[in-house]
Amino acid sequence: MTDDDYPPPPPVFLSPGAPPEAQSLLDRWNEQWPGRHPWRSSARDARPDAVVRFHTLPNGGQELRHNRDARTVSRKFRRIVRATEHVTGLPAAVIIMADERSLGDCRDLIRSTVPGLRPWVTDPYPFPNDDDDVVIDDGPASPLESHSFRSGPVDDDMLTALTRLVHYFDADFMILPEDLSWAASTYDGGVDVVLRTAAEAEALADLFTDWLPPEGWGGFHTWCRDATPRERRLLS
Template sequence: MPVPAVLDSLLGWFAFRWSQLRWAFKSAWRRARGHNGAFKRGEVSARAAELTGLWERTWPAADPLGYVLRAEYPDRWVRFHGLPESKRYAESDAEYDEILRRHRTVLRELHGSDDFHTLHLIVADWGWRDLAAGWSKRRLPGAWPWRSSPADDDPDAGRNYFWAASGLSNGEIDALLIAVADDECRVVIGASDLAWLYCPYDDGADVLLPSPVERDALKDRHADWLSSHPQGL
């Protein structure tokens, strides 16, 4: 293997290991302080009932988790990368700007506006036993407990806890998107009627549309951002 390739491989390995160590330290600190994302029961309120009704009418087969949604609705799903050449993590301000540019571009097309304050935001979190406990909830201003479900359909594996909010400013949404890009948060962003969902992750975003036709139109508009996922989407 040529020397530059060896160096690139080593640097990539160290960057990955450092990311893992940083994540573990942050997780241990949250757990030591008693921060987690669990709650005994979801909020009983008009806004909770409205969100539950919207969700059950539009996405009844899945919880608000990107990997679950794309598995249940494969004909309405497309994935875009956040950086050129499928690069996973940003290493400069310019790369963070590019990630935000792509997120904002697709959200603007989905929403039909640059003003995102009417969007729903749902973050996934976990109980204190999970290494990721508390990492999402603390990043969502004004979050309130919505619903929970068994993790991976296994009651012994713990639960997924979903916190919700709306009315966030574009700056607050940008901060969430950057946290997701750094693999420090899980969020699903949805239209006011949840007709479409935007599920950013640390390599781009999964987008779910009301129909395959709308999915294909969005896919064609941003063909140069497409993932190399085996399904070709």
């Protein structure tokens, strides 16, 4: 089966306790990203021709080796987000954060790092796939996945804190403008930005060519740069 053979995912719905403006945010999300759930990978998959991937650690690394690495990934993420604002003319104004379902340090750290998060949407139980070997038992149901949001200016300190959340807890979040027309997210060792058009994506890629994945690097990317001799050896 191809992806087109599967039914579309059921739409998200407003979470209990969501504030009145949550519906407007959901309407804007559905307008910009129809049929997509608010995970960072969903935005990327929606516009594959308008995605730029940047590496933030040397040689495609994913782990922070020391404090200098932590400062480097934060600095690059800040510069990329500010450049995205410049290219699009739209400032970052919304944070969408996947909720941590389990109690503990991770949930507490997310809430303290991004104060003012409010309930937004809940992902319904996904459609079953066509794999007959997958059996869903009748045990206690797991909590549904949900997302919270925060509206307002996103300053450099917040971008730095969000980068650390990703590297230490793999937090799933997106930075977006008020109309939700572009999305920026970071992961271990990299940043993905989904622009409105391929032309905007190319303009952003041209600003930071040294941070693009090298030619021949595996994984998802559209724009790349020439590989260094050392990278060619690693890729061979």
